[in-house]
Amino acid sequence: MTRRKVKLAFISSNSARKASYNKRKRGIIKKVRELTVLCDVPGCIIISNPFNPDETAVFPDREGAMQVIERYRNTAMKDESKNVNQQSFLLQRITKGREKLERLRHDNHEKETGIRMLDCIQNNKLPDNLSIPDLHDLDKIVEKNLKEIENKLVQLNLSN
Amino acid sequence: MTRRKVKLAFISSNSARKASYNKRKRGIIKKVRELTVLCDVPGCIIISNPFNPDETAVFPDREGAMQVIERYRNTAMKDESKNVNQQSFLLQRITKGREKLERLRHDNHEKETGIRMLDCIQNNKLPDNLSIPDLHDLDKIVEKNLKEIENKLVQLNLSN
DNA sequence: GGAGCTATACTTAGTGA
DNA sequence: TTCACTAAGTATAGCTC
Numbered sequence: 356m357t358r359r360k361v362k363l364a365f366i367s368s369n370s371a372r373k374a375s376y377n378k379r380k381r382g383i384i385k386k387v388r389e390l391t392v393l394c395d396v397p398g399c400i401i402i403s404n405p406f407n408p409d410e411t412a413v414f415p416d417r418e419g420a421m422q423v424i425e426r427y428r429n430t431a432m433k434d435e436s437k438n439v440n441q442q443s444f445l446l447q448r449i450t451k452g453r454e455k456l457e458r459l460r461h462d463n464h465e466k467e468t469g470i471r472m473l474d475c476i477q478n479n480k481l482p483d484n485l486s487i488p489d490l491h492d493l494d495k496i497v498e499k500n501l502k503e504i505e506n507k508l509v510q511l512n513l514s515n
Numbered sequence: 516m517t518r519r520k521v522k523l524a525f526i527s528s529n530s531a532r533k534a535s536y537n538k539r540k541r542g543i544i545k546k547v548r549e550l551t552v553l554c555d556v557p558g559c560i561i562i563s564n565p566f567n568p569d570e571t572a573v574f575p576d577r578e579g580a581m582q583v584i585e586r587y588r589n590t591a592m593k594d595e596s597k598n599v600n601q602q603s604f605l606l607q608r609i610t611k612g613r614e615k616l617e618r619l620r621h622d623n624h625e626k627e628t629g630i631r632m633l634d635c636i637q638n639n640k641l642p643d644n645l646s647i648p649d650l651h652d653l654d655k656i657v658e659k660n661l662k663e664i665e666n667k668l669v670q671l672n673l674s675n
Numbered sequence: 676g677g678a679g680c681t682a683t684a685c686t687t688a689g690t691g692a
Numbered sequence: 693t694t695c696a697c698t699a700a701g702t703a704t705a706g707c708t709c
Contacts, residue, residue: 360701361688366553371688376554377694378687383546385686386703387560390543393526394536396565401587402550402558411587424584427561427571520684521705530676535705537677542703546686 373406384414391415399423533566544574551575559583 366372380402391398399420404410413420526532540562551558559580564570573580 361553363549363552365555372554374694375688376550376556379546379550379553382686383543383550386539386543386546387562389523390536390539390562392523393521393539394532394565395525396536396563398560398562400547400558400560401583402547403556403583403586405554405556408590411590413587417591423561423563426563427573430563430568430571531705534677538704545703 376405380412384412387414397423397426536565540572544572547574557583557586 366375383402384400387398387400390396398414400412400414401420402412404412526535543562544560547558547560550556558574560572560574561580562572564572
């Protein structure tokens, strides 16, 4: 009907862009599926939705894509530069976190000791359990964060 | 020239499969690039090479793909656990706030009506403007709180 | 093996319901 | 909004070199 030649540039019209996005997304996913079947090749694709950030198009699915990505990471190990950086970054964070945790533990210990001493002086005996919830909670939060970072690092190591 | 209809199945001929793989791979990457430009969307694709496991086709490149993947991981995780709860919590607060506001408005209206009637009776005319500052202020405070909560929710949605 | 060609199949922009 | 339609543009199977 009309001219249909499209130049390769951002489509400024909101509705036109959305229409194009949906059609092309479907087309691409179809083609990827065809390729994986025709050639029996693992492949994946991830495309964000510009109109709904919650919805990301993924082929073949979340898990399948992650498998392909992991495999890719494994084989692409030679290209170490980036992961090494990422790894050293995480190691740095772990070190800092551990230091912070140590400081907290030290502080807590001092405070506990002080309280124990006071208690000892007042009651003339040392209690078995002394609960300082706030301090321990802080401790736990830091520890939990560290665990998360460590898990990330472990995943990274496994995938390298 | 000859039949070109291709059924969606593994191509057994080695050479034909390789030819098809190379042509289609190029086509797909071209289409993904077009989509990312036309719609300004982050997207990536990873396709293994069936003939050379060391060589994996990646768009836009290793780092770009990893960025897309990380973003996808983060947003996918966030949604499931954290934001859903936070969001429903905020929605609950908005609903309750709206109900409270409605009750206040209803009360105000009744009071206004009562005062207008009194005024009408005393002066034998209906005033155009009747200011009841205290009630209106209360109204505004509630509304302001609601706005703040709604803004939070909007931000949350945008960041997803 | 890949490069180039061409006829055909497929994709999709624009449109209207 | 999303569907279906269709013309025009694009991708590619099969071929030759």
